[in-house]
Amino acid sequence: MEWAELQEWADQARQKRKNIRVYCCTSTGCQASNSPAVKKAMDKAVKEANLGTEVQVVSVGCMGFCGQGPIVEVENSQDPNHYRLYEQVTPEQAPSIIKGLQGEIVTATPGNPNHPFFAHQLQIVREHSGQIDPESIEEYLAVGGYQGLHHSLFEMSPEEVVQEITRSGLRGRGGAGFPTGLKWSTVAKMPPGQKYVICNADEGDPGAFMDRSVLESDPHRIIEGMAIAGYAVGADHGYIYVRAEYPLAISRLEKAIKQAKRNNVLGTQIFGSAINFSVEIRVGAGAFVCGEETALIASVSGGRGVPRPRPPYPAVVGLYGKPTLINNVETLGNIAPIITKGADWYASIGTGKSKGTKIFSLTGNVIYNGLIEVPMGITLREIVEEMGGGVPNGGQVKAVQTGGPSGGCIPADQLDISVDYESLSAAGSMMGSGGMVVMDQDTSMVGVAKYYMEFCQEESCGKCIPCRAGTVQMYDLLKKLLAEEATAADLAQLQELCDMVKATSLCGLGQTSPNPVLSTLRYFESEYQDLLQPAMSKV
Amino acid sequence: MKTASQETETKQPQKQPDKRFRVLDVTMKRSQYQQDSLIEVLHKAQEAFGYLEEDVLAYVAKHLKLPLSRVYGVATFYHLFMLKPGGAHTCVVCMGTACYVKGSDKILSNLEKEFQITAGETTADGQVSLVTARCIGACGIAPAIVFDGTVAGQQNSESVSKKLHQWQEEK
């Protein structure tokens, strides 16, 4: 397909969009609060009001304000001032929202689109979430979809694509923040032959749902990112490893892959070029460790998800022994915009070493729960207090947990730190995949440490002893502490175990499992001390 | 749904080779009996049979030409595979961080007390299996519970226990 043809195609898709679009969120969060019925009621109301030619009800992905769902948004392309947001919409309120288009009073609860929750955001990966129907490739084309892929294939050499990603400063969003361009160039430099691209959509971090939301809201964006990656590194096949707990994401991905194939943006000779790229889905079966890249590779090939030592890295010896590029969902979601808008544009956002935006799932003891995409360098305080509205019922923030089981708790007096890779790790936590759980004054930090240790102990694959036995020991010690049966010697042993497990475990799970203990010890040591019992006096 | 006439067509419903094995055959055939498809096949098997009984594992092992130990090893490694039958209904309590901070541990311990089972078990009447999960990705509406596959948000001990009693009364 020629560029002009793609343009024409996109134009046609744009012309099909009606002036007034009513967006109903049908992602998981809102589905759980009855949004499919709301969408149905909206369709009916439009029909009954005979507005079918001007008004289009669109089933869209997550708008981020999941805690207040179902969310409905009304947009009028002829009258930009007529922008309305409604929260906790019921099917009964649907007719009133439609009548509201003709000036009548609406009974649904209005939301405030200028609320800091929205105003502080900068959406790059999520730019189409809530704006297009994720089940329609036409809608994706209408907002410029697949232009990045077309541009890469026809205007750039694979080396130029890798260079562009390198210059953008993008770093992996799956946790460690490894420079994406460097990873791509490693795979690209391997001798030609069979190579693979894997999209890591395992998202095992408890308290995180960014990847799920991106897949549910804009699956074509990820497919496009994978295809560009395949071209850049010389791979013709890709896998999306997604957890079975995400059925809606899986079904929307399946649809998107079918549409992409049918329209020749995936498959053989994409856009009539000499480039082939196909994508397959692999469904996980519930094991946190499978997010680790070597375990993931074992799982994709149908085995137990057990990590192996690195090096060799998957970039050199990966799936079926071939060079394999593994990237996180959000990382891949950044690729198409970097290609269409340029590396300089991307590198101008964020801080010196952390470029672009990051999506967080803001949850826990905070008034406004949901998904936010913010530029790197925003402060934790802006996120928690302004966007999230602080702790409900006049409570106090005690700590913010970031990075999941590999991360740690940042105490309230450090809320002014900049949110970027370096600052978060300096504070004893990490960016991780993007879970951000606010904890209030009533939260026991030792309890939180025990919670994460229980998690790691259960999720340990058992391959190496420090992690298998160490996490159990640490968990028992924390339990003993909380039962107020531990002495100073137990606490000292806990600290020793932390160092040992960190230093000697084989994979990231074991290596980072002591982090929640270490960070709570660092900032809330008195809570541990308060639980200690005096040692038995010697007879 | 089977109609009455279909029932009479298959004369000996119990003695016939179990139709559910055919579902497995189709799945394995589609993947050309590749050993890589083991996890996918086990997913399908669990969907069809409700859980992975030993003869199902043996059947899969035979057809994918894998040692039974390998199939068993994979089935036990992943949390979602069940080797024992579950109840008529399943209640999944999310124990992810967001849900935990908002009290899902209390919901769980109340249920355990009230229904006298621990997580992973089924009530004596076989009606309700109680299961825990590590984040189902609906953290914005925590605490989240999955009732027979349907996610419900902002739950509390009363609302969950009510639903479980409803299931028990349905019998």
Ligand SMILES: Cc1cc2nc3c(=O)[nH]c(=O)nc-3n(C[C@H](O)[C@H](O)[C@H](O)COP(=O)(O)O)c2cc1C
């Ligand atoms: C125990 C463990 C679990 C992980 N889970 C995930 C995950 O769920 N999703 C993810 O993208 N990366 C996860 N990672 C990181 C991946 O191994 C890998 O670094 C990442 O997918 C690379 O992609 P990126 O460079 O785009 O970030 C995990 C790592 C470890 C050690």
Ligand code: SF4
């Ligand atoms: S550190 Fe833990 S999870 Fe990783 S390989 Fe060792 S036992 Fe398995």
Ligand code: FES
């Ligand atoms: S799921 Fe509807 S706004 Fe997030």
Ligand code: FES
């Ligand atoms: S923590 Fe329960 S849904 Fe994520």
